[in-house]
Amino acid sequence: MKEEEFRAKRFILEDDNGEPRGGFCIDSNGLPSLVLFDNRGEIRGGLALGNDGNPALQLLDKQSNLRGGLSLRENGSPVVELYDENGEMRAILGLTENGSPALQFYDAKGNVTGTIAEEE
DSSP states (O other): OOOSOOOOSEEEEEOTTSOEEEEEEEOTTSOEEEEEEOTTSOEEEEEEEOTTSOEEEEEEOTTOOEEEEEEEOTTSOEEEEEEOTTSOEEEEEEEOTTSOEEEEEEOTTSOEEEEEEOOO
16 A cells, blocks of 8 residues: 655665755644755755745855855845855945846955946
């Protein structure tokens, strides 16, 4: 007999050696999350829903520092964020309120150092 559904709060994907390589779970806020592990068992990426219900993709380096992200803002517009090795946001690409593209640069202290935007 074929089962129509399988229910669980967490799934762990293992490699041939029994090491975790991925997981799908419900986080402490009750939201779904997909996590990817490297061959050392460190988290290297994830896809999750935020509290606002919008999806977010996170990319981490070998030291588990956030290095990149792709998400949707509350208004539904996409945004790409780039982080340095210390986890500081250094650039963001998104859309302005009127839908025009904009790229903003930051120094290591989080100060805006430049902006490229389509003239409205």
